[in-house]
Amino acid sequence: MKLNDEEKAMLAGETGEPRRWAVEHMMEVGRMFDAADFVPVAQAHMMADTESLGEAGVAFLEGLAAHPETERRVAVPMLTDPRGVDLSHYRPLGQTEEMADLERRTIAACTALGILMTDSCVTYQTIMPPVRGEHVAYGDTGVVIYCNSVLGARSNFEGGPSALAAGLTGRTPRYGLHLDRNRRATRRFIVSERPEGLTDWGVLGGLIGRLCGSYWEVPVLEGIEGAPTSDEMKHFGAAMASFGSTPLFHIAGVTPEAPDLESVCDGPPPEPVEIGREDLEGLRGNFGASGDEVDVVVFAAPQLSHVEMARVADLLEDCHVHERTALIVCTSPTVAADCERLGIVGRIEAAGAVVLRGTCFYNQYAREIGEANGWTRLLSNSVKIVNILGGYGYRPALASMEDCVTAAVTGRVP
Amino acid sequence: MTLRLRCHPGIGPRVEGEALVAEDDFSARYDLDRLAGTFSRPGHKLAGLSYVDRVLVLNTAKGGVASAWMLREMTERGLAPKAILFNAANTILAQGAAFAGMALCDRFEDGDITRLIATGDHVIVDPPVGLVTVLERAAER
Numbered sequence: 001m002k003l004n005d006e007e008k009a010m011l012a013g014e015t016g017e018p019r020r021w022a023v024e025h026m027m028e029v030g031r032m033f034d035a036a037d038f039v040p041v042a043q044a045h046m047m048a049d050t051e052s053l054g055e056a057g058v059a060f061l062e063g064l065a066a067h068p069e070t071e072r073r074v075a076v077p078m079l080t081d082p083r084g085v086d087l088s089h090y091r092p093l094g095q096t097e098e099m100a101d102l103e104r105r106t107i108a109a110c111t112a113l114g115i116l117m118t119d120s121c122v123t124y125q126t127i128m129p130p131v132r133g134e135h136v137a138y139g140d141t142g143v144v145i146y147c148n149s150v151l152g153a154r155s156n157f158e159g160g161p162s163a164l165a166a167g168l169t170g171r172t173p174r175y176g177l178h179l180d181r182n183r184r185a186t187r188r189f190i191v192s193e194r195p196e197g198l199t200d201w202g203v204l205g206g207l208i209g210r211l212c213g214s215y216w217e218v219p220v221l222e223g224i225e226g227a228p229t230s231d232e233m234k235h236f237g238a239a240m241a242s243f244g245s246t247p248l249f250h251i252a253g254v255t256p257e258a259p260d261l262e263s264v265c266d267g268p269p270p271e272p273v274e275i276g277r278e279d280l281e282g283l284r285g286n287f288g289a290s291g292d293e294v295d296v297v298v299f300a301a302p303q304l305s306h307v308e309m310a311r312v313a314d315l316l317e318d319c320h321v322h323e324r325t326a327l328i329v330c331t332s333p334t335v336a337a338d339c340e341r342l343g344i345v346g347r348i349e350a351a352g353a354v355v356l357r358g359t360c361f362y363n364q365y366a367r368e369i370g371e372a373n374g375w376t377r378l379l380s381n382s383v384k385i386v387n388i389l390g391g392y393g394y395r396p397a398l399a400s401m402e403d404c405v406t407a408a409v410t411g412r413v414p
Numbered sequence: 415m416t417l418r419l420r421c422h423p424g425i426g427p428r429v430e431g432e433a434l435v436a437e438d439d440f441s442a443r444y445d446l447d448r449l450a451g452t453f454s455r456p457g458h459k460l461a462g463l464s465y466v467d468r469v470l471v472l473n474t475a476k477g478g479v480a481s482a483w484m485l486r487e488m489t490e491r492g493l494a495p496k497a498i499l500f501n502a503a504n505t506i507l508a509q510g511a512a513f514a515g516m517a518l519c520d521r522f523e524d525g526d527i528t529r530l531i532a533t534g535d536h537v538i539v540d541p542p543v544g545l546v547t548v549l550e551r552a553a554e555r
Contacts, residue, residue, distance in 0.1 A: 025509075025512055025513065028425060028512040029425070029505070029508050029509050029512050031423070032422070032423070032424060032425050032503075032508045032512075032518075033505070033508065047478075047479045047480060047482075047483070048483075049480070051480075052443070052480040052483040052484055052487075053483050053487070054483070054484070054486075054487030054490075054491075055487070055490075056486050056487040056489075056490040056491075057483045057486065057487060060486075081479075139479045140478070140479060141478050141479060156505045157479055157504060157505045157506050158479065158505070158509070159479045159480075159481065159482020159483065159505075159506045159509040159510055159513070160479065160480075160482050160483045161482055161483065161486075161509060161510075161512075161513040162482065162505075162509040162513075163479075176505060213439070213473075213474065213476075214474050214502050214504075215474070215475065215502070215503075215504035215505065216502060241478075242476075242478065243476070244476065245439075245474065245475055245476045245504045245506075362443075363443075363480065367447075387444070388443065388444050388478075390444075390455055390456055390457065391443075391444050391445050391446070391447075391454050391455035391456075391458075392454075393454070
């Protein structure tokens, strides 16, 4: 990789060990993907939940945080993804003091590094959406796919260490989605039936992700007339990224890089694949609800927007969560604060549900809290979360937000 | 008979070990019980099997960014694979391998790596060179 003088100085350790490590780490990754040089980034966003970090990751962050302030502070605005523990509500979930201590250590280290602890996977809805063409280094696949596709920003999936390296240096290796050639459509889908509701958008996203099946495929969709909502795009992208490791999609006539099909194709467009109701039912069937009792209903992955929070509160009006069922709602601290002010959190909690701030269910020790509470039968409207949690000892099922609330209230899948 | 498989130069050190192969995809978050060192996702073709000290051979990486932290944690606890070979890695697994010091290679010249190597084969993975050598076939023992 070609380095400029500033990058050479960082690699030589002239600006401190944290930045030396960062450049060395990014060069190793950059060489794997044939990056020619670095590209400056305007923002970084890091997944650093303690379940993923473990003791090894936390100790690494603490090691960086022990350096002098001028050497350890991030060089560009850097945000965080959801945390592993909501310190205001962890004992009732069965999370341990050991988990909470790991969380406190992580927060202290990140704060010392100058990271803004936004604890959110919906930063594009709540904090600072990137601008079209802006190079960024984001963690959380849902954030990346939304910002690449809906906003036209440029980011690879950045795991925690690489996002941190980008934050410390203000740059990232120029490969993958930073390059025009990797943003062109390689797969083409014609959607015959527009999804209705967040779950159906998630099902469509999951299906396309599964069909693409690789980070390096870029799908373009036709047949979607008119712009979906931000929350619909959120569930669509998050599910696609979850099923396929897909970081970018285009919708002809909707997303900014695809005013029409030809704009995202080099030469003749790829052969089209039609997606109809049967295809969607096929994926949905993998997560079919059985009519059995439900242990826990989860709204998360991605964290809920203001609009979703208000809808959950409306659906719970004059209802109460069943005594043998838990209803958990995960949102960002920003949304939670607003929704407290608006009385929305109070209405949800009055119905017996739990609102968690700054976490997301699947990255907060889902296996351990499942075992602590005896939860196996889980219902959610998030295609992403039902895709993930099978490996965590749950029997997850998928239902609309409305049916999820009914299940939470009656204790059974409707 | 020794089989030499060329690939794109990868990440991490030269290692030697026994292969564990499936045509499935991979995520440390989605598929593993990292405390037990086994594949835990019921639908995964390697469900129930230990990945510890094996050379994992899988199709591609899927899902979220958590694997980047997790590979180092798994390595430091001594419950990690020796290497991972993919047809196509994603950015996360490459970043995670770099952070963990784990061997990782992808883009094999001779085709689908999950069909070129079988479970139980004894292999050498040499990421700096971009070469995987099958020393001994499980089927020939």
